[in-house]
Amino acid sequence: MSFAPVDNSLEGRVLAADLFTENGILLLPEATVITAAHVQLLQKQRISEVEVLQELAEGVKTNIRTQLMELDADEKTVAAYIEALDKTKSLFDQASKSETPELAQFAEIFDQVAEQSMKQLGLFRSLYVLEGADSYTYRHSLNVGILCSLIARLIKWDGERVAFMGTAGFLHDLGKMKVPTEVLLKPGKLTEEEFAEVKKHTLYGYQMIKEMEGSSEMLALCALLHHERLDGSGYPKQLKGDEIPVECQVLAIADMFDAICSDRVYKERTSPFEAAQLLWKEACNGKLNIEIVSQFVRYIALLYVGARARLNSGEEVEVIMIHQDEPMRPLVRRRDEFIDLRHDRKLTIEKMIG
Ligand SMILES: [Fe+2]
Incomplete structure (x- = not known):
């Protein structure tokens, strides 16, 4: 195990332990293979370094984001x-x-x-x-x-x-x-x-x-x-x-x-x-x-962190963060605005689109 800085070199590395926000919300679980979307998420949370396993995950190619998002x-x-x-x-x-x-x-x-x-x-x-x-x-x-x-x-x-x-x-x-x-x-x-x-x-x-x-x-x-x-x-x-x-x-x-x-x-x-x-x-x-x-x-x-979804209102959003208590009602981004689906109870994710 070692600590690695949060930048693009982190893609493809494997998290050695559960990662939490300052207020105790699980951001990423242990053994997550880090994607570009995860790096952005960590940067937004102002996390500067994370504990990772030594080797890269076997069989994981450099462009993991593509692998994940394009099925x-x-x-x-x-x-x-x-x-x-x-x-x-x-x-x-x-x-x-x-x-x-x-x-x-x-x-x-x-x-x-x-x-x-x-x-x-x-x-x-x-x-x-x-x-x-x-x-x-x-x-x-x-x-x-x-x-x-x-x-x-x-x-x-x-x-x-x-x-x-x-x-x-x-x-x-x-x-x-x-x-x-x-x-x-x-x-x-x-x-x-x-x-x-x-x-x-x-x-x-x-x-x-x-x-x-x-x-x-x-x-x-x-x-x-x-x-x-x-x-x-x-x-x-x-x-x-x-x-x-x-x-x-x-x-x-x-x-x-x-x-x-x-x-x-x-x-x-x-x-x-x-x-x-x-x-x-x-x-x-x-x-x-x-x-x-x-x-x-x-x-x-x-x-699905980083994936695009369609809400029941017809709008397209990006999944930004999964909450520990209600994982099916994540924080999403619609253009420049963040919506917490835990609070906006009328809105639901209808379809994942990418
Ligand atoms: Fe059965």
């Missing part, structure tokens, strides 16, 4: 991801033919891609920029695994639990391999019977994971209970609050987030910032664990 995913991450996707497909196919693979086979694939993704600030870019003919379930599994381990890190769980959550996320929808394809891939609305069939993926997943060599009851429970909601509105058991293990609560958050980001119903892709807003709403409605959602949402919001 240009890091090549290495994309390569690892595509390779993992391929292997995931063959393992999941194997599972569908009732030859349940060993847990270690899943773990091997997942660990590689998780490792790679975690090093990148552009994680979300990598996950949500990729389009392809590959089946939704494989990609969703991989994404949810990555998101689960990210959330576990954000809430400061230990390494063992972080690894567990990655695997749990990766395997949560394995039971879908037992749901008839014509139901699973049916375009349009499902009938009541068809939906009941889809819901069974939780039970199938539980059984499949229980049978796996090296698995555990909690891992199987994660597949069983990832559609439960804290207010009792989920399935298959309509559990409430603490009856749902916290691991399954984390999984529910990651699952919903990826589902929103990957939803193809809308032509315009939902950005992670917008997905985070929806997640926040669900948490406020008592369905998701609000403490965990708030940490996750804050992390995502921080990725």
Whole structure:
């Protein structure tokens, strides 16, 4: 660790510790890869030096701002991801033919891609920029695994639990391999019977994971209970609050987030910032664990410092600073004027535009 002056040479360096303003508002979290927009932000806050890690982040190119703002995913991450996707497909196919693979086979694939993704600030870019003919379930599994381990890190769980959550996320929808394809891939609305069939993926997943060599009851429970909601509105058991293990609560958050980001119903892709807003709403409605959602949402919001957004008033603004208490209502700049969305409650961010 060392201190570095706040100027353009800081781009691409990695923050060694959380950085706060004078009045204790989190500016940038530990492990942020610093962009040109961050340098401007620090200069505005009159911060003259910051603590950074020694080396530059691996795979991070000089023009990080472009990488972040133009949805240009890091090549290495994309390569690892595509390779993992391929292997995931063959393992999941194997599972569908009732030859349940060993847990270690899943773990091997997942660990590689998780490792790679975690090093990148552009994680979300990598996950949500990729389009392809590959089946939704494989990609969703991989994404949810990555998101689960990210959330576990954000809430400061230990390494063992972080690894567990990655695997749990990766395997949560394995039971879908037992749901008839014509139901699973049916375009349009499902009938009541068809939906009941889809819901069974939780039970199938539980059984499949229980049978796996090296698995555990909690891992199987994660597949069983990832559609439960804290207010009792989920399935298959309509559990409430603490009856749902916290691991399954984390999984529910990651699952919903990826589902929103990957939803193809809308032509315009939902950005992670917008997905985070929806997640926040669900948490406020008592369905998701609000403490965990708030940490996750804050992390995502921080990725959008320096990005352009459109307000519900139609005006374009730049996101300047994320507040600790209400990350979804940042300080924004409209031409020369600053607007604090915490105070202007009628205004909301409608769409991220760059
Ligand atoms: Fe599911």
